[in-house]
Every structure is written in structure tokens, then in C-alpha cells.
Amino acid sequence: MTMTGGWHPVALSTSIEPASSAGTHIGGGEFVVWRDGSGAAHVWEDRCPHRGMKLSFGFVRGDHIACLYHGWQYDAAGRCRYIPAHPDLEVPKTITVPAYRTVEAAGMIWASRDPEPATAPADPGEVVPVRSLYLAASAETVLQVVEGFPPRPFGGDAGPAGLEPVGANLHRLDIGPDTLLLGLQRLSDERTALHIVIAGPAETYSGEGQKHFLAWTAALRHRLESAPAADAVLSTEAV
Numbered sequence: 001m002t003m004t005g006g007w008h009p010v011a012l013s014t015s016i017e018p019a020s021s022a023g024t025h026i027g028g029g030e031f032v033v034w035r036d037g038s039g040a041a042h043v044w045e046d047r048c049p050h051r052g053m054k055l056s057f058g059f060v061r062g063d064h065i066a067c068l069y070h071g072w073q074y075d076a077a078g079r080c081r082y083i084p085a086h087p088d089l090e091v092p093k094t095i096t097v098p099a100y101r102t103v104e105a106a107g108m109i110w111a112s113r114d115p116e117p118a119t120a121p122a123d124p125g126e127v128v129p130v131r132s133l134y135l136a137a138s139a140e141t142v143l144q145v146v147e148g149f150p151p152r153p154f155g156g157d158a159g160p161a162g163l164e165p166v167g168a169n170l171h172r173l174d175i176g177p178d179t180l181l182l183g184l185q186r187l188s189d190e191r192t193a194l195h196i197v198i199a200g201p202a203e204t205y206s207g208e209g210q211k212h213f214l215a216w217t218a219a220l221r222h223r224l225e226s227a228p229a230a231d232a233v234l235s236t237e238a239v
């Protein structure tokens with residue numbers, strides 16, 4: 001199992017600084033998410049074509065990423081441009097890292113393996129990041145538990161909540177006047193990263209609003225990992 005078709009969220013936009021990289025998984029496959037010096041995001045296979053070192057351990061220099069092991073340098077398209085042990089060598093065009101289409105929308109970085117992927121996730125306008133939550137449960141189980149255990153509205157009483165898909169791996173959770181966007185990253189069959197942002201202006205949600213929904217994510221994790229209802233869901237899935 002590895003990246004299926006369509007768009008997959010791989011990180012909150014705010015979690016990858018310019019000139020930095022991080023390793024991640026989709027469908028059990030390993031990927032590197034990195035930003036070049038200008039801030040553009042890239043998602044590639046996390047494997048150097050030379051000896052297989054993870055490129056997420058490497059260093060970003062301007063618009064290149066350099067492998068930690070022997071320093072081979074790759075440009076933003078994934079093509080090797082420089083081999084330190086052979087500085088005068090014109091590097092063969094065939095030495096490339098598989099690179100995936102990458103966009104940013106809804107406060108998240110998204111990747112697709114499709115040469116002509118479906119329309120990128122709609123951008124809802126201003127969002128405020130909450131966090132990425134890494135959970136030992138399938139994406140379907142995570143959604144079931146979120147639906148049964150929504151947060152209270154920010155500064156309001158509990159009220160009806162609605163969860164609906166707005167894309168293959170993006171859900172919208174309406175709670176009273178507030179809306180959360182939930183990006184589902186299927187790390188594997190049994191592990192999911194839930195990337196959570198608030199759809200709304202920073203002047204309303206920055207600070208206390210973020211703390212409010214952050215507290216819910218801690219309770220959600222506890223619910224998934226220890227509550228009898230969640231156990232029932234997990235054990236039903238395991239049958």
C-alpha cells in the first residue's frame with residue numbers, strides 16, 4: 001500500500017518552515033515534505049537515489065536539498081545537479097527523485113501522485129492552525145469518533161454538530177458558529193494524522209480559540225485510545 005490517487009494532506013502549512021524538511025508517511029510509503037528557501041513546498045519520495053538515505057535527514061540550501069550521507073544535491077524538480085565527489089561531472093538527467101504534485105490549501109500542504117490530479121482542495125479563505133494529531137487508528141475510526149465526540153463551540157454551549165466531506169481527505173466540522181477543517185492523512189491502514197485548522201479570522205480565533213480546540217484534541221486522543229466506546233469501534237474494525 002502507498003499513496004493512492006487524489007490529494008493527500010501531509011502537514012499543516014505552518015509546521016514546515018522555509019529551508020526545512022520533515023519525513024512523513026502516506027499509505028505506508030515514506031515521503032519527505034520540504035520548503036525551499038523561497039518558501040515553496042515540495043513532496044518527494046523520501047529516498048536518495050544514491051544509497052537510499054532519507055532525504056528528510058538532509059539540508060535545504062536555497063532551492064536545493066542535499067543528502068546527509070554523501071551530499072548529492074537535488075533541485076526543486078527532483079533532479080540531481082551536483083555530486084561533491086565528482087564536482088566536474090555533468091550529472092546524468094536520469095538521476096532523479098520521484099516528486100509529487102504539491103499545493104497548499106486550507107492551511108495544509110497537499111500532495112498527489114496523479115499527473116493530472118482532480119481539482120485541488122478548495123481554499124476556504126483565512127484559517128487558523130490548531131495542530132496535527134497522530135493517532136493509532138484508521139481514518140474511518142477517527143471520523144466515527146470525531147462525529148460522536150465533537151468539541152463545544154468556542155465560547156458557547158454544546159449544540160448540534162455536523163461533519164461532512166468536502167473532498168476525498170478533507171472534512172468540515174460545523175459546531176454552532178464555528179467550523180473546523182479536518183485533513184485526514186492515511187499514514188497506514190492503522191495510523192492516521194488528523195490535521196486540524198479553524199476556518200475563520202485570526203482576530204477571532206488566534207490565542208484563546210486555538211487553546212479551546214487544542215484542549216478538545218487532547219480529549220479526542222484520550223477518547224480514541226481509552227474510552228470503551230472507542231474500544232468498541234476499534235475492536236469492531238479489527239474483526
Ligand code: FES
Nearest residue numbers: 048050051067070
Ligand atoms: S545516499 Fe544520498 S548522497 Fe549517498
